[in-house]
Amino acid sequence: MPTVLAGVVVLDCAEPEKLAAFYKDLLGAEETDATANRVEIRSADGFRMAFRRDVNATPPSWPRPENSLQVHLDFLAQDLDEAERRVVSLGGRPLEAREAPGPFEERGYADPAGHSFTVRRTRATAPKQG
Template structure:
C-alpha cells in the first residue's frame, strides 16, 4: 500500500459549498465528501479538489503587479470560447484573455472566490484556410 493514498488541490475560501458548486459544474465533477468546513470533489478525469473554509481568506491580487501570482490551476479544454462562456455563466470572471504567444492558446480567469486559473487549448491553432 502506498504511503500517500490521494492528493488534493485545496483552495481556501469563505464559502466552500459555493466554490465547490462552481468547480463541480466546470469540471463535470461529483462531490465525494463534505463536512462543515471542507467539501471534496472528483472530476470526470480524476482530478481531486477540496475547498476549505477560512473566514479570513483573501483572493490573490493577480494580475496586479504588487503581488505575485503564487499559484494557479490549469485546465485543458478543446473549445476556449465555450469554456469561457461556462466560466462566466458559473460566476467566474476573465482576468487575462488576450491572445497568448506560443503554440497553445490560453486565457486567465478568477473563480468566484478570486482564485486564479487558466483555460488552455491543447490543440495547436492552425491558420484558417481561404
C-alpha cells in the same frame, strides 16, 4: 510503491460550498466528501479538488503585485469560446486576455472567490507520420 502519492488540490476560501459548486459544474465533477469546513469533489477523469473554509481568506490580486498568486490551476478545453461562456455563466470572470498563437493558446480567469486559473486549448493530435 512511492512514499508519497498525489492527493488533492485544496483552495482556502470563505464559502467552500459555493466555490465547490462552481468547480463541480465547470468540471462535471461529483461531490465526494463534505464537512462543515471542507468540501471535496472529483471529476470524471479522477482530478480531485477540495475547498477549505477560512473566514480570513482574501482573494489573490494577480496580476497586480499587492498580493501573491497563492495557487494557479490549468484546465484544458478544445473550444476556448465555449469554455469562456461556461466559466462566466457559473460566476467566474475573465482576467487579462492573452491570445497566444499556436497550440498553447490560453485565457485567464478568476473563480468566484478570486483564485486565478487558466483554460488552455488542447493540442490537436495528428497521427504519427513516417
